[in-house]
Amino acid sequence: MKGMVFTEFLDFVGESFGEDMVDDIIEVSALPSGGAYTSVGTYSHGEMVALCGALADRTQQPVGDLVRAFGERLSDTFARDFPDFFRRAGNLFDFLESIEAHIHIEVRKLYPDAELPRFVVEERTAARMVLLYTSPRKMGHLSEGLILGSARQFGVDVRVTLHALDVDEGMSTRFVVDLV
Ligand code: HEM
CATH class of the missing domain: 3.90.1520.10 (H-NOX domain)
Structure with missing residues (x-):
């Protein structure tokens, strides 16, 4: 999955839930990339699934809504x-x-x-x-x-x-x- 999707996703999380939430979900997801995405890079789709799961967990909102x-x-x-x-x-x-x-x-x-x-x-x-x-x-x-x-x-x-x-x-x- 392209890095621009990840950078946009983390911007969305920061705007909606604050920068601490961004740090939290990156940490708890134990990502192979470490969460340092560049817009031109390519990363595993599994990282997006992990980040969305962690966000759903922490916000108590359904993944689909997020x-x-x-x-x-x-x-x-x-x-x-x-x-x-x-x-x-x-x-x-x-x-x-x-x-x-x-x-x-x-x-x-x-x-x-x-x-x-x-x-x-x-x-x-x-x-x-x-x-x-x-x-x-x-x-x-x-x-x-x-x-x-x-x-x-x-x-x-x-x-x-x-x-x-x-x-x-x-x-x-x-x-x-x-x-x-
Ligand atoms: C200007 C409009 C659009 C641009 C520039 C665009 C561009 C992209 C890019 C760059 C990706 C990422 C590919 C990757 O990560 O490898 C993507 C994926 C995707 N796009 Fe678009 N897209 C556009 C419009 C749309 C619209 C209107 C929809 C849905 C109605 C859509 C649905 C999706 C979905 C669901 C994915 C995720 C990959 C997947 O489901 O397999 N896109 N698109």
């Missing part, structure tokens, strides 16, 4: 650092459709070792989009937060419903995104 909140914040960073992806799409559903067809393809050019999920658009109408997320990393709640945060970037309100599915090649989540 990861969703992180995803919402991460979309602010994406909008700041990659404004063209948002501008090019023009509306939320075109943006979500462009993750698989354009955005993550560009991400792979930037970071050839990126570990990216699959996003298949299963259904699209004016008011609803159904997306199937598949990844061995099971970060459905990160996607949920990114969808909610992206909706905010486009100034629309959405209701996102998650349906977890078990499939052979990893965990899948079906997202039903309704404009409200």
Whole structure:
């Protein structure tokens, strides 16, 4: 997993729970990297799982809620650092459709070792989009937060419903995104 995800995550933890919490979760997670991430480095996904688990433990909040909140914040960073992806799409559903067809393809050019999920658009109408997320990393709640945060970037309100599915090649989540 790319270091920028870790540096953003630790920024999120610091802003939400304070710098002591950042130090605490790094210490208790006994990370191979020692928690010294650089945005261009690559680290084991297991370190993210350990950090999220430690944060859930210490805050007494469900991991899914924390990861969703992180995803919402991460979309602010994406909008700041990659404004063209948002501008090019023009509306939320075109943006979500462009993750698989354009955005993550560009991400792979930037970071050839990126570990990216699959996003298949299963259904699209004016008011609803159904997306199937598949990844061995099971970060459905990160996607949920990114969808909610992206909706905010486009100034629309959405209701996102998650349906977890078990499939052979990893965990899948079906997202039903309704404009409200
Ligand atoms: C400007 C928009 C976006 C950019 C620049 C971007 C970039 C990235 C990058 C750099 C990674 C890390 C890869 C790694 O650690 O190896 C990543 C992973 C991921 N992205 Fe995106 N992304 C964008 C939009 C989205 C959106 C809108 C969603 C969801 C709706 C999404 C879902 C994910 C997920 C869930 C992962 C984690 C890896 C996995 O689940 O396998 N991304 N993306």
